[in-house]
Structure formats: structure tokens, C-alpha cells
Amino acid sequence: MSDADHLHELLGLPAVDFQSGTNDSPGPAADAAAWRVSIEPYEDEDRTWEQEFTAFLDEVDPAGVRALIIGQWGESYEERSSYPIGLVIAAAERLTSLEAVFVGDLTSEEAEISWIEQSDVTALLTAFPALVELGVRGGTKLVFPATRHERLRSLTIEAGGLPVEVVRGVLDSELPSLERLDLWLGVSEYGGDADVADLAPLLSGTCFPALHHLGLRNSEVENEIAAAVASAPLVARLRTLDLSCGTLGDEGAAALLEGQPLTHLDALDLHHHFLTEPMERRVTEALEPHGVRVDLSERCEPWGDRGAAGRYVTASE
Template sequence: MTVNRHLEEFHGLPAFTFPDAGDKSSRAASLPAPESVAWRIAVDAYDSEEEWEDAFARFLAAVDTEKVRALIVGAWSDVYDTSPHAVIDALVAARDRLPALRALFLADIVGEECEISWIVQGDVSPLLEAFPSLVEFGVRGGNGLVFPAVRHERLRTLTVETGGLPAEAVRGIAASDLPSLTALDLWLGTSEYGGDADVADLEPFFAGTRLPGLTRLALRNSEIQDAVCTALASAPVVARLTHLDVSMGVLTDDGATALLSGQPLTHLEVLDLHHNYLSTAVRTRLLETLEPAGVVVHADQGDADSDEEEDGTVWRFVAVGE
């Protein structure tokens, strides 16, 4: 499974794709109010007649960018082979043109353009440095992703969607000082696609000391989901969460039982475990334990056996891999 739909909204705003060069609707009079939408700038992923930087230049010329609140970076040329270095440089160069920018998403690219684990990424920290007023930042794709430790005073939501999140990037995020962050969403992925982080790399998130405002934590889409849940069972950060998301991964009865057997979860508003490999008995136990306390539990009927070969080998997969 891969990501098959572009963002339809971002930062509470409907997504609007800035028209291509040949579209007459790209004239300023035909465009929505600058502050009313999340602007998506994209070109064809292959054989594009325009580079992303040129499309962005047209956007800067056509829109009153001083009022723009949210930007979505779609496909750039040759995303299988080319990092977004030039895209990031163009955005950084335009920072003074975007004083109201509060939300930025890099690589809103779907499977028909480029599978998530084949998107070539790069160092995204210059974007956080260039836009200190961002409150929401997201990036898709872990291939070549670099995320060194940063300090950002205002960021409230950080999302990193991958089929394999490199351990070095996990460590960089974990070492970052993000005092205003309330929501963290990491798709850890699989080792097959570069997701080589282990539970020890996640320890700073479990402790939560660098993220004093965190109330929503998602550590999901992981092949080590059982180990993650076992660690969360005694993680100090859980006591102050309202939303805990361990969905989309290889979660079995072992991980769910460990989570239920640990610290109380009845203070949560939402526990998300959708896409799982739970037995009916464990799923029922989850619901009977937490729903009477008012916790909304997303635990679709799992496939405990999954795909079993004739020799007894069982194959289980994360929701989004390649």
C-alpha cells in the first residue's frame, strides 16, 4: 500500500493547486484569496516542461504572498533521482516574501508520481531555520532524509511520513528542542526501506522531557510496533497524552497486551491501533477496558494470522511501505 491521495486540507485550510503555466486561471483575478487556502505548488514528476522553482516564481508574482498562511510542496522534476535541494533553496530565498507563513509541507507526492520510499529527500532543517514562525511542518519520504537536531520555538505540529525513517533522522528529531510542540507523528517504516531505528532511539520521546507540551504522539507504520508498545507501557510521556497512535504497523497481541498491562490508559481521549494483527480476544479486551472510560479506540478487526505460507512462515506488513 502507498499514499494515493494528495492532501485535501492542511493547517485547517482547503488545499488549492496553483495552476500550471498554460492555464488561464493562473491570473491573479481568478485565484482564491491568498489567506483562504493552503497553496500547493507542483510540476509533473517526469518530463516536466517547467521546473518547480519556475512554478514557484510564477506563484510569487501572481499572489499577494504576504498573506499566505500555508504552503504545500508537491512533486518536483524527477523525484526518483533528484533531491529537493533547489526547492528548499527557493523557499528559503523567499522567506521575506512569506511573513505570514505558518504551515509548510514538503513532498505531497502520491504513488502514481513516486512511491513514498523512492522520493529522494534531503536536509530539511534550513526550512525550519528560515521560517521561525511556523507552527506546522510536515515532510514525506525517508530516502536520504536528513533532520539534524534543531531548536524551534513555535512549532506545534511535526509530521514525518515515510516507509522507512532513518535512525539518524529519528535521533535528530529526538534531540531537537521543540518547547511548543503539541503533536508529533512519525511513520517509522521498515528496515527494507531504510527504517533502521530501534526502541533505544525512541527513548527521548518516551521520556518527553524535550517536548514539555506534547499531548498527541504517533509512533506508527512500524515493523517494531510491539516493541514500541511495550516501551510505551511504562513511558512517562503517556500520562500527559490525550491522543496515542500506534496504528498502521505490525502490532500483534504481544504489543497490545503489554500496553494494556502497563500504566493506565483511561485518561486518553483517543487510542488508535487501526491496521493491526490482533486476535478477536485481545481486541475485545481493549474495547471492554477502555471504551467504558470514554476512550475512543480505533481498532479495526485485525488479521492475526495474515499471509501464512505452506511452511508456516507468516508475513505481516506495515500499512505504507514502498
């Protein structure tokens, strides 16, 4: 799960771990940090996330908090995220400046990405109409019914397998301010049952009129996605495109180069890929002279002698 480390920032603010009982030491102002609230269930079995969050509200001025990171809330493979989300929503009248929330900031040492039990995260959008950034890690039992939110600018869903109903719910949502969308689609073995056809409303350009960054990442069908993107009307208004962390090979990269021009992009992220060196050169020679920043780091080799069948995504289990 190398691309699912603890967040270093949220809303452009540095991530800071809240630790109850340390308010005697000078720390950042409430609005100067993205506050991570988490517990260690194996080290302090008697401490609950509710107790830690209550202490957070008492020790950090909740009216000044702009960004909140929900870390480990207990045995996350047994307790769904509705538990911490419900507590955050219950404190909405105190968290009057909240603009960004990330749910499930756990590393693989705390819980594998597909072991994180999620829930209906759109409850946060309903409770916080001023939210501009929402992030989620984990696709198991994740629910995202179609919703409307006027101010949300960034939505990230990281999953080892993203259920098709979640994808459809996101794409059916009315998010007129959305500028950045990142979806980790994952693999079918862990519930990632969306296919390229399910992305058609997004790629057609009819969703999200303000969108300028698109990430369709961590997919076992990255070549098929690249081929669809190559002719997608949406791409003409993107500034950045991210097809990283999946199974992209020469066939997908060739489709990108043979499709519509990508020279208007500021950046194309293809890191963690299965391109050959000649294809890497083709991509860089086609785009970098036009000022496109191309990330082709982390060239991977398929497992064993299985060829394309041995390709793997960054985060699955």
C-alpha cells in the first residue's frame, strides 16, 4: 500500500497528530494545521476515539479548525466509519470553520486498504455545506448516493476495489464547483466492479463543469481506461491527468499518443507503470517539448513469467 501512507497535508495545511493531554506544550493554532485524530487500539485498549475526539474539541478551538483527518478509530475492520463520522457531525455546530475532511487515514500497518470498513460518507457533505475537500480511504461497505453540494472542490476516494455503485453515485452527483476528482478503482478481487462503460458520463464532459484535474488510478484495466481517455471530450479542458498506480502498459500508452492531443496538459502522471523503455521515450518526446510534466517513475515488471497477466496495481488488499 505504498501510495496510501499517512497524509502529510490536507487543504494545504500540514498534518499534525492531536494527542490529548499535551495542551501545556505550545502547538499550532487551530486554523494552522490539518488535525489528525486517531487512537492506537492495541496500545491503549481503554481509550476510545470518542474520548480522543472529545478531548480534541476541548483542547483545540473547534471554531478555528479548518481541516480534520480521521485516523484509526479502533478496529477499523470491525467498526464502520459511521462511528467517527457521526461524532464529527454531532459537533457540526462547534466546527463552524471546517472546510476539509479525510476519512480513514490508515496505513497498511494499521489496516490494509480493503479492510477499512467505510459507510455513507455523503453525510459529511450534508452536515457541512462549506466543505471544499473530502477524501476517503477504503472501499469496503462504502456508500456514496447521488448528492448535491455547492462548494465541494476536491473529492478523492482511495480503494483497493471501488464498487460500481459508488462510482455511479459520484457521477450522478451535482457538484458544480468540483475541480479535482481522484478515483482509485482497484481490482475486481476486492470489489472493484466498475468498468470503462461506467465512466462514460464522466469522460463525455457532461459532469462537473469546473473539473480540471482527473485521476483514474490504481486500476487493473488501466489500458482500457487510457484508450477511452484518448478520445474523451472531457480531456480537452483538463490541466492535469493521472493514470498512475495501475497496470498501464505499452498498449495503453500508445492509445494515449494516438488519440487527441495531450500537449495542452500541465502534467501527466503515469508513475507505477509497465511501459518499455522505447515507449517511455515516445511519451516523453511527444509531450515534454510542449511543457507537459510527465511522471514515468516506478517502472514495474510483471510477476513471474505471466506477461500482462502478471501486472499489479499499487493498492489492492
